[in-house]
Amino acid sequence: MELDSLYQQVILDHYKNPQHKKLVNEYSAQVHHVNPSCGDEITLNLKLVGEKVESISWDGVGCSISQASTSIMTELVLGKDIKSAFAILAEFTELMQSKGLKSGDEDLLEDAVALAGVSKFPARIKCALLGWMAFKDAVLQSQDKLGE
């Protein structure tokens, strides 16, 4: 079924058992993002130490795609430096915009390649990107603060 290309087992697993979904109170930036078209919301706490993602945690409501994607993202960027994390973010964004034509670099994206099928469902791309955009925003806000 076409649906199985969207809902890979990895996604359903992350949905049922999301990682880092409990806000850690120590952070360098806290962001709140919403998807106005469906009402999904996410709060994300990020702690940067130097260039490194020291801690990342989140809470929110959303569909399986947004929840799984955020969960996978947190696992991918935790402990990485900003440059590597942003390289993953860029690869993932490109994958989402590929209209089903790309499968994604598995070395870079790991579990996130399971979300490749989302790119064939335009209405769901925003769901998949919700957590990633929150992460990007949190990094920029942390850097702004640390730069002050």
Place this chain on the structure above:
Amino acid sequence: MSSKFTPAQIRNDFPIFAKVMRGNSRLTYLDSGATSQKPRQVLDAERNFYENHNAAVHRGAHLLAEEASEAYEGARQKVAQFIGADVDEVIFTKSATESLNAIAYSLGNSDPKSKYALKPGDRIVVSEMEHHANLIPWQQLAKRTGAELVWFEVDADGRLDLSSAADLINVRTKIVALTHQSNVLGTINPIADLAEMAHKVGALFVLDACQSVPHFPVNVSQLGVDFLAFSGHKAIGPTGIGVLWGKSEHLEAMEPFLFGGSMIETVTMTQATWAPAPRKFEAGVPNMAQAVGLGAAIDYLQNIGMDSIANHDSELTGYALEKFSRLSGVTVIGPKDNKDRGAVISFTIDGIHPHDVGQVLDQYGIAVRTGHHCAWPLMRKFGIAGTTRASFYLYNDFADVDGLIASIEDTKKYFKV
């Protein structure tokens, strides 16, 4: 008088039902609450206007201008007759959203000495079940004028809590703006009673009739409201055409909201005076083909009969509510009984987000709406992020409901809840 009609035959008039959907399925369209599908008769009317009569209405001395004006004004006549109004009280807009904004802006532009002007201390009454289009214009008007925005709460069953009516609608109240039928809950509100309460304290009553006019007989004088808004596209008509109806005494006294061509009586370099309503409120070349299309839509609906459509909606809703009551882990958000209730069923499934429900249903060719339905405050009230909404219309039948119910069961299996 009402007679039965056959949805399968109706569907033959709607070309879109020939489309093959995801999963190689036929289209089960359960999203008429967002927009309805269009019959060939409406599409033909629009095409015919462009092919044979197209010209700017109310301008030009040529044959086409005459024919275009006649077609456009003919559509106005049809709308007026459809809702029991005088023809000069019917204003064409681009959407119901524009209609509601036009009332809010126009009232906001009133001379401070006029009885229509709002000032600090005045009240505007809305409800928690309003669509954003009948909430935000009033929020903004309240902000601009210093008036206070107050609202009816919604009870657990999805009905207006009328116990606060006498508190809300008091001598300070200037405007009561309510929906006829909730686009989320399906609740039909007791408009005639509330309009009477509003009038007793000298307030205006504005009715959002987007979900009612397409589905059951609506008569403005029977309801006793002052303004009414609906859109063409939810009533098997084209997009880009909405209706604003207002009592002539108000339209006469009110300031226009959009200025420009067509809406004037005289113009100098420094001044202008206004044409009488409805022209006063129709600046610019209007959406003519769309108005004509709406006229054709009304013909189509009246040919079937609004009573028949209302009965059909009610039968489907009663049938669906009964089926929903037997589903485990599925909660209907809105009245569970089929009294004073329209053909809209919002529901949640334990453990599955509405977006995911909608995605699985899509695989069976079932088109539903998911999310907050432009009624975010109502979602907060019920403590949910969103719902899945199935809305029925004249082309739906019992088999569509059966398909929906079966697919909900499949959705639960797919997500193992």
